[in-house]
Amino acid sequence: MTTPAPTANDRLLRAAADGDERAWAEIVERYRGLVCAVVHSYRLQDADAHDAEQRTWLRLVEHSDAVRDPQRLGGWLATTASRECLRMLRENRPVVTDELDAVPDPDRGVEERVVDADTVARLWRIVAALPPRGRTIMMELFADEPRPYAEVARATGIPVGSLGPSRARLIHRVRRCFDSGAVVGA
Known part of the structure; x- marks a missing residue:
């Protein structure tokens, strides 16, 4: 040979x-x-x-x-x-910046913390009303311990390179609903 x-x-x-x-x-x-x-x-x-x-x-x-x-x-x-x-x-897991900045500050007064908690609850209600894929993206990327983009991509069937733009569109949608007082599914 x-x-x-x-x-x-x-x-x-x-x-x-x-x-x-x-x-x-x-x-x-x-x-x-x-x-x-x-x-x-x-x-x-x-x-x-x-x-x-x-x-x-x-x-x-x-x-x-x-x-x-x-x-x-x-x-x-x-x-x-x-x-x-x-x-x-x-x-370089995504770091939550000011998109969902309604996390309560422990140095603030009780009234402000109640308002912040109410705001966070309202945001998560809006997220819960998103279509399943969008809801999964938001919940996975903004969880207390966010999953890596690669795992979220596999879970949603979205290419890794498309997660950032999808995330930006979802944040814009949630912000629009929050500002208008509406719920996504409504």
Whole structure:
């Protein structure tokens, strides 16, 4: 049985693993667009997207000898970039800012805390009246311990990259209902 002749990617990966900077530059040049496209499909913030790209290249440096089929280096990089994006999303769980800022402040008076508790209850009634998918998104992302975007995406069937825009639309809808005094389903 003969061994297959080494391919261009075989040679590049071996040379890169041996410290050849030109080989690394060639690999990056060939696959930079692919890695960028995968990362940007997750719609991360610019700094997070840059970090995910850098982490993808770092994983290749760390595991270049583990690439089983160098001919499929593009697939390996795409999968690695996707995993790095998901890791970024898990690490950067959404922080509730002023969208639902009616959480009671313990330093405030009793009357203000009652009004705040009433406001929170009203907000959650509006959320409860949302369609099932929207309700799930809001409850999962604004829970005391929010679930990672990847888990919420699986639970709702919405792509991870679409959760942010969906969340923004839902917040706008809840705010509109809250300001008008209406309930979503009404």
